[in-house]
Amino acid sequence: xxxxxxxxxxxxxxxxxxxxxxxxxxxxxxVPTFNxxxxxxxxxxxxxxxxxxxxxxxxxxxTTDSYVVDPLVFPGGNIGELAVNGTVNDLAVSGAxxxxxxxxxxxxxxxxxxxxxxxxxxMKQAADRAGVSIVTGDTxxxxxxxxxxxxxxxxxxxxxxxxxxxxxxxxxxxxxxxxNGFIGDHGVAILLARNELALEADVQSDTQPVHDLVSxxxxxxxxxxxxxxxxxxxxATVLNEFASASNVSIQINEPHVPIRESVRGACxxxxxxxxxxxxEGKIVAVVPSENAHELVEAMRDHPLGKDSAIIxxxxxxxxxxxxxxxxxGGTRIVDTLVGDQLPRIC
Amino acid sequence: xxFVDEFRDPQKAQILLQEIEGLVxxxxxxxxxxxxxxxxxxGHTHTIFRYGLNKMLPKEVEFIHGPGCPVCVLxxxxxxxxxxxxxxxxxxxxxxxxxxxxxxSKKNLLQAKAEGADVRMVYSPLDALNxxxxxxxxxxxxxxxxxxxxxxxxxxxxxxxxxxxxxxxSIFCNHITIIPTIKAILDSPDLQLDGFLGPGHVSMVIxxxxxxxxxxxxxxxxxxxxxxxxxxxxxxxxxLKQLAEGRCEVENQYTRIVPPDGNTQALQxxxxxxxxxxxxxxxxxxxxxHSGVRVREEFSAFDAERKFPLPNLKIADPTSCQCGEVLxxxxxxxxxxxxxxxxxxxxxxxALMVSTEGACAAYYNYGWIPEEDLHPARSLV
Numbered sequence: 001x002x003x004x005x006x007x008x009x010x011x012x013x014x015x016x017x018x019x020x021x022x023x024x025x026x027x028x029x030x031v032p033t034f035n036x037x038x039x040x041x042x043x044x045x046x047x048x049x050x051x052x053x054x055x056x057x058x059x060x061x062x063t064t065d066s067y068v069v070d071p072l073v074f075p076g077g078n079i080g081e082l083a084v085n086g087t088v089n090d091l092a093v094s095g096a097x098x099x100x101x102x103x104x105x106x107x108x109x110x111x112x113x114x115x116x117x118x119x120x121x122x123m124k125q126a127a128d129r130a131g132v133s134i135v136t137g138d139t140x141x142x143x144x145x146x147x148x149x150x151x152x153x154x155x156x157x158x159x160x161x162x163x164x165x166x167x168x169x170x171x172x173x174x175x176x177x178x179x180n181g182f183i184g185d186h187g188v189a190i191l192l193a194r195n196e197l198a199l200e201a202d203v204q205s206d207t208q209p210v211h212d213l214v215s216x217x218x219x220x221x222x223x224x225x226x227x228x229x230x231x232x233x234x235x236a237t238v239l240n241e242f243a244s245a246s247n248v249s250i251q252i253n254e255p256h257v258p259i260r261e262s263v264r265g266a267c268x269x270x271x272x273x274x275x276x277x278x279x280e281g282k283i284v285a286v287v288p289s290e291n292a293h294e295l296v297e298a299m300r301d302h303p304l305g306k307d308s309a310i311i312x313x314x315x316x317x318x319x320x321x322x323x324x325x326x327x328x329g330g331t332r333i334v335d336t337l338v339g340d341q342l343p344r345i346c
Numbered sequence: 347x348x349f350v351d352e353f354r355d356p357q358k359a360q361i362l363l364q365e366i367e368g369l370v371x372x373x374x375x376x377x378x379x380x381x382x383x384x385x386x387x388x389g390h391t392h393t394i395f396r397y398g399l400n401k402m403l404p405k406e407v408e409f410i411h412g413p414g415c416p417v418c419v420l421x422x423x424x425x426x427x428x429x430x431x432x433x434x435x436x437x438x439x440x441x442x443x444x445x446x447x448x449x450x451s452k453k454n455l456l457q458a459k460a461e462g463a464d465v466r467m468v469y470s471p472l473d474a475l476n477x478x479x480x481x482x483x484x485x486x487x488x489x490x491x492x493x494x495x496x497x498x499x500x501x502x503x504x505x506x507x508x509x510x511x512x513x514x515x516s517i518f519c520n521h522i523t524i525i526p527t528i529k530a531i532l533d534s535p536d537l538q539l540d541g542f543l544g545p546g547h548v549s550m551v552i553x554x555x556x557x558x559x560x561x562x563x564x565x566x567x568x569x570x571x572x573x574x575x576x577x578x579x580x581x582x583x584x585x586l587k588q589l590a591e592g593r594c595e596v597e598n599q600y601t602r603i604v605p606p607d608g609n610t611q612a613l614q615x616x617x618x619x620x621x622x623x624x625x626x627x628x629x630x631x632x633x634x635x636h637s638g639v640r641v642r643e644e645f646s647a648f649d650a651e652r653k654f655p656l657p658n659l660k661i662a663d664p665t666s667c668q669c670g671e672v673l674x675x676x677x678x679x680x681x682x683x684x685x686x687x688x689x690x691x692x693x694x695x696x697a698l699m700v701s702t703e704g705a706c707a708a709y710y711n712y713g714w715i716p717e718e719d720l721h722p723a724r725s726l727v
Contacts, residue, residue: 196467197469198469198473261347264347264350265347268347268350271443326396326397326398327354327356328354328356328359328397328398328399328402328575329356329359329360329398329402330397330398330399330401330402330575331398331401332395332396332397332398332712333711333712335710335711335712338691338692
C-alpha cells in the first residue's frame with residue numbers, strides 16, 4: 001500500500017541540498033528503482049544514440065506534464081502511475097512510440113520516505129508496462145507548506161512512425177468520431193477519493209498507457225486525422241479543440257457515448273456533466289468515415305479498446321461548435337468549460 | 347439508470363410533443379403571437395437547455411426564464427459583505443459550489459480564496475457545522491442562500507448548533523422567498539405572460555396552496571413541475587391544456603415529490619429559526635417587500651450579521667446590465683446589450699450569467715440560435 005509507512009523516516013531539506021543525504025536518496029532509492037543503463041551512468045544528462053531512435057520512425061515527439069493530484073493514491077492508481085501514463089499518452093496520441101522519460105520531483109519537507117519509495121516503484125512498474133525508461137531526473141525539497149506532499153514532472157520523448165501525420169486541424173466533414181471506452185471514470189474516482197462528499201461508488205481511475213492501442217489503430221488505419229487523450233476538461237474539451245482547430249462542427253450522439261451507470265449516478269447527484277470529467281486512458285480519434293467501422297472492430301479486439309464506439313460525426317457547419325443530440329431527442333451546444341465545474345446549489 | 351431514465355424516455359417525449367402541437371392549435375392567442383410560459387425555477391431553465399427542450403417544442407411555445415436562480419439574484423453588496431466576512435482573521439467561510447463564483451463589486455469567493463481567505467465548498471450546512479466541530483479555534487460561517495428549498499436544511503443546522511452549544515458557528519443568511527417575488531413580477535407593468543411552470547423543490551416544502559393567488563387574482567394557469575425533461579414537457583402540456591380549455595388553476599405535475607400541504611416539519615423549522623425581512627434587495631429586480639428572511643432574535647448568537655460588523659453597502663447593478671428585463675421576460679438574454687460581449691460566463695457582469703442555472707449562462711453555454719433572435723417574435727412591450 002502506497003499510503004502506509006513502515007518506518008518514520010522523512011524527507012528533510014537536506015535531501016535536496018546537494019550533499020550526502022541527497023546523494024543517498026538518488027543512489028540508494030531512485031536509481032536502483034528506475035534501474036536502466038542510461039540512468040546508471042549518473043551524468044547530468046541522459047545520452048541517447050540517434051541510431052536507436054531511427055528504427056521507430058522519422059520524427060521526434062517531445063512533451064512534458066506535471067502531476068499534482070490530490071489524493072496521491074486513489075481507486076485504480078496513484079500519482080506515480082499517472083505521471084508515467086500521462087506523459088506516455090501525450091506522446092502516443094501523436095502516433096509516436098514512447099521511449100524515454102525524465103522525472104522531476106518536488107517534495108515537501110517531512111514527506112515519508114517510504115511513500116516516496118512506493119511512488120518511485122509505481123513509476124517503474126508503469127514505465128515497464130509502457131515500454132519506456134526513466135533516464136534522467138531531478139529532485140528538489142521545499143519547506144513544509146511550500147508544496148502539497150509531492151509534485152512530479154515528467155518529460156518524454158518518442159519517435160513518430162513514418163507516414164503518420166496526426167493534427168487537430170485535420171478533421172473533415174464526414175469524418176467519424178471514435179473513443180476507446182467509458183468516459184469520466186478518473187474524474188469521479190478522484191472526486192470520491194477526496195472523501196469530502198460522503199459519497200461512495202465503485203469507480204476506478206482508468207489510468208493506463210494507450211500507446212499500444214494507438215499503434216494497433218495505426219496498423220488498421222494510418223490516416224487517423226486527429227487524436228488526443230481526453231484528460232483535464234474531458235471529452236467535451238478535446239472535441240472543442242478539434243472543432244475550433246479544424247473549423248468544423250462536431251456532432252455527438254449522447255446515447256452512443258459510453259458512460260458507466262455509476263459515473264452517471266455520481267454526476268446526477270453532484271450536478272456535474274460527465275462530458276467534462278477527466279480521463280487518464282481515453283482517447284478521442286477523428287477518422288475517415290470509410291475506415292471507421294473496421295477501426296472500431298479492431299480496437300474492440302484490443303484490451304484497452306473493448307468498449308470502443310463511434311460517438312459522432314464531423315459536419316461542415318456551424319463551424320467551430322460541438323453539438324450534442326441528446327438521448328431525449330433535443331440538441332444543444334457543448335461549449336468549452338469556463339472554470340472548474342462547480343456543483344449546483346439545489 | 348433507475349428512477350432517471352424513465353423520465354427521459356424519447357418515445358414518450360414524442361407523444362407529448364404531438365399532444366402539445368394539437369393543443370397549441372386550439373389556443374386563440376397563438377394566431378398573433380407565441381404563448382409565453384415562465385419557468386420560475388433555475389433548475390427548470392437548466393433542464394430546458396441541457397436537453398434542448400426549447401428547440402423540440404413548437405415555435406408557438408416560448409419560455410420566459412424566471413427569477414428562480416438564488417445564486418443569480420444575490421445583489422453585489424451582499425456578496426461584498428460575504429467576502430468581507432471571509433477575509434476576517436479566524437473565519438472559515440463555507441458555502442455551496444456555485445455560490446463561490448458570484449461576483450460582488452470587486453471579486454468573488456474563489457478570488458478571495460486565492461488571496462488567502464479560508465473558503466470551503468460544502469454540500470450541506472451540516473457539513474459546515476461539522477467543520478465547526480472539528481475546528482474549534484475557527485469561526486465557521488455558512489453563507490446560506492436559496493429559496494424555501496434550502497431554507498429548511500439551514501434552519502435545522504442552526505437548531506442543531508444551538509442544541510449542541512457550538513458557539514463557533516454562524517450563518518450569513520441570504521435566504522429568499524419565492525411568493526412575493528412572483529407577485530412582484532406579475533405586478534410589473536411591462537410583463538406579459540400566459541402561464542407558469544411552478545418551482546418543484548420549493549413546492550415540496552411550501553405545498554401548492556400558496557400559488558392559488560396566481561390563478562385566482564391574476565388569472566394565469568400554473569403547473570408545479572418536476573426537473574426531468576419529461577416532467578417539463580408534461581407540465582407545458584398541462585399549462586397549454588388549461589389555456590385551451592380556458593381554465594386558470596394551480597395544478598401539480600410533480601406529485602411524486604410535492605404533497606399539497608408541503609412538508610410541515612420543514613415549514614416548522616423555517617418558522618422557528620427565520621422571520622421575514624421588511625424588504626430584500628434582488629439583483630436585477632431591485633427591492634422586493636418581504637422577499638427575504640433573517641435569523642430570529644433568539645438565535646442571534648448564530649447570526650453572522652449580528653455577530654460581526656459588516657460593510658453593508660448597497661451597490662447598484664451595473665447600468666449596462668439588463669438582467670431585470672430578462673428576468674421579467676421583456677427581452678431574451680441574447681437581446682441584452684452586453685450579452686456575450688462585456689458579459690460572458692468568464693466575466694459575468696450581470697447576475698444571470700453567473701450560475702449555470704442563470705438564463706443568460708444557459709443561453710450562452712447551451713446554445714442560443716442567433717437566427718431566431720434576429721427576428722424576435724416578441725417586440726419590446
